[in-house]
Amino acid sequence: MRWVGYALGGILIVLGLAGLALEGVLIGWALWFGGVLVVHDALLAPGAAVAGSMIGRWPPAVRTALILAGTLMLATLPTVLALGRRADNPSILPLAYGLNLVIVLAAIALLAVADHLLSASGKD
């Protein structure tokens, strides 16, 4: 049963690679797909591990807030940096992203402080 799965998976992989090769985009795809793996395994995962070991003893509310803020900033970095803004098209990146990011981060910080104070008073 397991070998049937391997065979079916292998056929799909070969089919996909053949399709990429026939379209002539195999190299570009390999760079993009492999690049994602390299960036994840060489930068993101070790970075998260190092950051985690640094904040491991901090209060849980602060750690939660940092994970929220970090994920949000990583995901919206190109938007906040306004990469691709154009003078002829104001509908691209139309908002004040720096200010909006500060607002969201402030809300996260406020909730973290409230959570920390509540959980501290709950222990007494």
Next chain:
Amino acid sequence: MANEWAKVRRSLWAREESPERRRLLFTVAAACGLTALVTAGEAVTPLARLAILAPRDPRAGPQGVPVNRSAAAAGVISAPDYRLLVTGAVRTPLSLGYADLLRLPQHTVRLPIACVEGWSVECEWTGVRLRDLLLSAGASPDAFVIIESLERAGAYRTSEIRPPHWTDPLTLLALRINGQRLDADHGFPVRLIAPNRPGVQQTKWVKEVKVT
């Protein structure tokens, strides 16, 4: 690569009541949820007010609708002697001015303009049914059609539209958006709008409809 599924299943489905573990899972869910909440509104219009970190605001743009490629970027200048041409495998080739198009039967449809980049917004489009135009020129109902833009260069200056699409009554050569004459950036004088089609293939500044 070793098959680790048994190990993964054990650690995923084990009922470990650890508050630390539970907190981490909630935190990951909250991080994803928050990021979605402040970005998803560029495609899910009811959430538009929350989309404060999305690259697009579905209400921002000429006539309140976003634009991917402006008329200036495409190098299109509206000319007073504009003619829409219907050419190729037709019985009677057509050449219609803007006023001629306005005199043809107008239809209004609600269709989204949805960009592969991620934003999408529903609009009310008014114009001439592509089907009416092509059948009145005597095109065969199973003909493939190429829509060509006034744009001189660019990967999307033409788009193909096949019979199931062009014979659909929702497919228009639109002259108006939400009741207003199309802005230059939305494709004035005429743009294609059809259901189930990525935004880049809703060709703007239509110059010619070629039947093949």
